Amino acid sequence: MKAMVSPNFGKETEALNQIPPLKKGDVVGNRANILIRQRARLTLAAFLWVILNAAVFAQPFPNKPIEIVVTSNPGGGVDLLFRLLADELTKVVKTQVNVVNQTAGSGAIGAEKVASSRKDGYTLLGSLLGQVATMNIANPKGPANLTRDFQPVAILYGYAAVIMLSRTDSEFKTLKEVVAFAQKKPGEIIVGVGPTGTSLTLEVELLKRAAKIDITPLPFAGSAQTITNLLGGHVQLAMASDVAALPHIKSGKLQGVAVDVNSAVLPEVGTFAKQGFPQVNLLAHLAFLAPKGTPDATIKTLADAIRKTLQEPKLKENLNSRGYNVDLRTDAAELNKLVKEELDKYSRFSADELGWKPQ
Amino acid sequence: METLNFLIHGTLAAAAPVHLLYGFAGVLLGTLVGVLPGLGPAGAIALLLPLALHAPPLAYLIMLFGITYGAQYGGSTTSILVNIPGEASSVITCLDGYAMARQGRAGPALGIAAFGSFIGGTLAIFGLAFLAPALAEFGLHFGPPEYAALMLFGLTALVYLAHGPMDKALLMALFGSLLASVGLDPITGTPRFTFDILVLRDGVGLTPVVIGLFGVSEVLLNLEAKAGEVFQSKVRGLLPTAQDWRDSAAPIARGTLLGFLIGAIPGLNVVIATFASYAIEKKFSKHPEKFGKGAIEGVAGPETANNAASCSGWIPLLSLGLPTGSVTSLIFGALMIHGLAPGPLFIKNSPQVFWGLLGSMYIGNVMLLILNLPLIGLWIKVLRLPYYFLFPLIILFSIIGAYTVSGNVGDVVITIIFGLVGFLMKKFAYEPAPMVLGLVIGPLVETAIRRSLIMSRGNFMVFFNRPIAAAFMALALFMLLSPLITSRRLGHEVIEKLEEN
16 A cells, blocks of 8 residues: 555655745745645545556456567567467457567667566566577666566467578588588588577577588578578578478478477478587577566466467467467476576677677 | 459459458558658558458458558658658659649649559559569579679769769768668677667668658748748649640659569669659750759659559569568568468469459559549648648657657657758758668668678679679769760769759
C-alpha cells in the first residue's frame, strides 16, 4: 500500500512548491484558497488512483493487453515467429497480445524500454537471446543488461538453424572438403556472411578458429542478399537461415554443407558438431524476457500460457512446416543455465567482433 | 501466348468482388500514405502485418501490392503542390513539378504524373509477365564489382543533374554520402560518427532526412514570405494540354524502359530510377535550360520511372524469392505467414497467386487513374487553404511520418534538425536533391567497392576484368573524358544559359 500512495505525495509537495509566491497587492486569502483547492484535487486523484488499482488487482493476471517488444525487423524470421505465437497466445490468455517492433540501436533501445517498464508482466522483450547477451559482454554498463535487468520467461531452444550453403555445381559438399581446400589455399574461399555480431558471421569465425583455417568472410546485409550472391557465383559459400535457403535447395540450385542445429526442414544436412567441429555452436535461441523483479506468479502464468500455446497441434505443425524448431524451455533453473551458457559462448568474442566496439 | 492466357485468367481472378474490394482498399491506402510525407508503404504494410493471419491470402496480398504502387501515384502530389515529396521517390519531381505549380500549372503537372504513372505501371506489368524469369537470372550476374561500376557510372552522370552551379551540387552529393556513413560500418560493424548515441547506430534514415530537408524547411521558408506571395498565378487548366502531351510522350516512353530496367536489378531502388530518368530527360531535351523552371518532361519522366521501377522491383522476389528492400522483405514475410514461401518455384507452385497479383496490379492501376484524376481538383483547393492552417498540418504530418518509420523519437529529432539544415541550404542556394542522391547512393557505392576489394583481395582490376563491370567503367570514363574530345562539357548549354542569367 505504501508504495501505491507515495507517488502522489511526491506530486503534492511538488505542486505546493510551484504555487507562485505572494506578490504585492495579492489578497492573502487567495493563496490559502489555491492551496485548499489543489489539495482537494490531489486527494481526489489519489483516491481514484487507489480505487482503479484495487479494481485492477481484483482481477487475475492478465487482464489488459500484453505487449511483446520485438527487436527484429517486421516481416523477418524472428518477427514472424513472435507474431504467429502472439496470435495464438491471445486465444490462450484471453487478452490481446501485441507485437511491437523496436529495432533501433541494434535492439538496445527496445531492450532498454522493456527493462525500464513496469514489472507486471504486461511488457515483454521478444529477442534472440544472443542479441541481448552480446550487449552484456560488449557494454556491461550499457542501458540493457541480460542478467541485471531481465528475468527469462521462456526460451525456444535453437528455434531455427543457420546453414552453410554451396552451389550444387560446387566441389564443396561437406565441411571436410571445405577445410581441406582452405588448408591448401588459405584465404581463397570467400564465404558470404551476415552483418557483424550475428551468428551468421560469428560461426564462420568459430569454424576458422576450430579448424585453424583461413577463409575470407564477406559481409552482406542478411540471408537473402548472401544467397543472391551465392546463386550468382560471386561467393563460394554462404551462411543463411535454413528457411531462406529451403526454396533454393528444393529447386536444385543450392546444397547444404553444414547446419548448427538439426534443421526441421533440412534434416539430411549434418551439423558442425557431427562433422567434427562442436565448437561451432552459437545456436539461435528465441527468448521471452520480463523485467527483473516481475512476480514469480506472473512469470509462471506467462510461461504456462506459452507452453499451452505451443502444444496446439495446428500451430506446432504450422511452425514446423515453416522451418521453426519447437523446443520450449520454461523451467527456471534451466533458463538461468541457458542464459549463463549463452553469455559464456559469446564471451569468446571481442566487443569489436560483436559489433559493439566503443568509439 | 500461354503467358497472355495466364494473365487473362489472373485478371479474371483479381476481378472477383472480394479481391476488388481489398484491391481498392490497398490503392486508396497507398495513395494516402503516398500523399502524406514520411508515412510510406513500408510503414503502412508493417502496420497491416497482424491482419495477415486473418485475411484471405490472395486478397490480402493484392491489398499490400496496391499500397506499394498506390504510394507511387500519391507521392508526387505534395511534391508538386507544396514542394514536399510524399515519398523519397518523388524528390526529383519537386524541381519541375513545384515550379509548374507556381506558374499556375499544378493541374497539368498532377495530370501528367497520374497518366505517366499509369502508362509506366501497366507496361511494366506486361514486362513482369513476360520477362520476369529471364531478367531475374540476369540480375544474378550483378555481384559487388558490377554494382560498384554501375554506381560510379551513375555518380558520373550526376553532372547532368546539377541544376545550379556544379561545385555546389557536388558538394551536396558529398555531404549526403558523408551523412550516409553515420552508423555501423556495413562491413566491420564499427560505429562511425555515433558519439555513443544509440539511435545513431542505425544511421541517419533517408525518410527523416527527406521530410526535414523538404517538408519542414519549406514551411520555415514560407513563413518568411508574406502570405499569398507563393502562388500569385491563377490556376490554369486541370489537365495536360495537347502540347504537354507532345512534350511528355518521349519522356514517358524512356521513363518506362529505364524504370523497368533499374527496378529489376536487386539492390538499386526506385529513387535511383527517378534521378536517372531526370538526368536523361535533361540530356535529351531541346531546351535543357527550362529544367528546374517548370519543364513538364521533368515531371513526366521520373513519375513514370518510379512506377515502372516499383513494378519490376517485384521480379527478384517473385521469380527467385529474394527480397531486395524493406517493402519486399515485408511482403516476403506476409507470403511466409500464408505458407507461400517465395522462391524459384513460386510461379510454378502458386500460379493462381502470381498471376492473380499481376492481374490485380493491372486493375489497380486503372482504379488509381480513375481515383487520381478527379482528385486533382480537390488537391488544387488544398493550395487555397490559409497558411495558418496548412503549415501546422504539414509539420504535424512530417513529425508523425518521421516517427512511424521506426517508432523512434530520435527520428523526429533528425527530421527537425534537417528542417533547419534544409532551410539554411535553400537560403544559400544549395540544392537538396543531390544531397538525397548522395544519401541513397553513398552506402551502395561504399559497400560495393569494399566488398569487391575483399573479393579480389585488394586488386583493383576486379572492376575491369569482369565484362559488365568493365562496360560501366568504360561508359563512366567516356563521360569524364568527353570534354577532351568535344572540347566542351556535355550539357554546356545549360551552364552557359545559367551563367547568362
